[in-house]
Amino acid sequence: MIDPSITSCFLSYEAGAKELREAGESTFDLGLPERNPFSETVVRTAQLLDRLRPSIVIAQEEPAALIAARIFRIPAIFSTHWFPLKEDPYSHHLSYADKILFMEREGLFIEPQEVVGRVTYTGPIVRQVRPTTGGSKAVRRHLGLKATDPLILVLPGSPPEDREPIAQLILDAFDCLPEPQKALVWVSPRDIEKVTASAGPRRNVHVMSKVSNLDDVIIASNLVITKGTYNLTNEIQLLGRPSIALTHRYNPIDDYFVRHSPQGHLVDVRECNLQEFVRLLSASLLQNPVFEATSIPRSAFGGVSRAAAEIYKFLRQTPPQTTPK
Incomplete structure (x- = not known):
């Protein structure tokens, strides 16, 4: 239930600000580039907080917002699904959070000393997957x-193909698979022209910007290939499909989650040759999964409600801010 007495607004920049505006949310654009300078983020966030004086600040993996909130003594929550894997200045910024909402399972990461005693684990926040019967x-x-013919699904996610190329390796390996009846479906709105050109005249490779029910396509596939994007890793695991994540080692946190996924396999594109990748594909296709949706417990989608309840409780325990004259 929505509490009508609570109003909210978002501070964001670049793609995040654009998506929030398109979703109809009240949004203040900080006017920063995607790779935002830390100090300038603190300054611009502080300037807006001075005007708005919110009751609380929720910083979604943006430590600069914690510092800006502390300047004006505004209570702050930091929400995240990861902690640094080694000693990192990032951890020091977390000391400015009054509460940490960790949107993953407990024990996956070691808590930095700066946050011990202030972490609440909500479990992962995942999309409500909706496979259909049949x-x-x-x-x-x-x-x-x-049922015996192999189907490979490619969901590259981000970054785009021109930054982290995987198409040629996948297409060449697919050609080497001996099965006469096989198919590869590649779903990516941003790479469709480039991948279509790479696929050329292959009639068993289907490149598209979107599909009507992605969950059904995932379940229909013997194997899903990604770049290890965190949300995709969780969704594929939830739907019970094996996956291979092709990494260029630019995102160690996403790679970490793949390594800890029971059905995920991490492959470094820079070190994998064609023959090795063909062998890996062949071994993965031999798993012969059952192409029906498995029963997914409702608790798998409880992360959102648990996080919302924690934020509401924190807000109600926080005295209202007063705007200085």
Whole structure:
């Protein structure tokens, strides 16, 4: 239930600000680039907080907002799904948070000394996956595949192909698979032109910007290939599919989550040759999964409600801010 007495607004920049505005949310654009300078983020956030004087600040993996909030003595929550894997100045900034909402399971990361005693674990926040009854079989029929024919799904996520290329390795390895009836589905709105050009005349490679029910396509697939994007890793695991994450080692946190995923396999693109990748694909396809949705417990989607409840409790325990004259 929404409390009508609570109002909220967002401070963001670049792509985040654009998405929030498009979603109809009240948004203040900090006017910063995607790779935002830390000091300038503190300054611009502090200037807005001085005007707005909110009751609390919630910093979503943005430690600069914690410092800005402390300047005006505004209570602050820091929400995150990871902690640094080694000693890092980032950890020191977390000492300015009154509360840490950790949106993953406990024990996955070692808590930095700066946050011990102030961490609440909500569990992961994942999209409400909605596979349909018989939907995965319909996907295979549409592609002309029998239950024994391999289907590989590629969900590259981000970054784009021109920054972290994976298409040529995947397409060359797919060509080497011996099965006469096979298909590869590549879903990516941002890379469609580049990947379509790379796929060329292959009739068993289907490149598209989106699909009507992604969850059915995931379940219909023998294997899902990604770049290890955190949310995709969680969703694929939830739907019970094996996955391979191709990494360029630019995002150690996403790589860390893949290594701790029970059905995930991390492959360094820079060190993997074609023959090794073909062997890995062949071994993964031999797992022969059942192409039906498994029962997903409701508790898997409880992270959102648990996080919201913690924020509401924190807000109600916080005295209102007063704007100085």
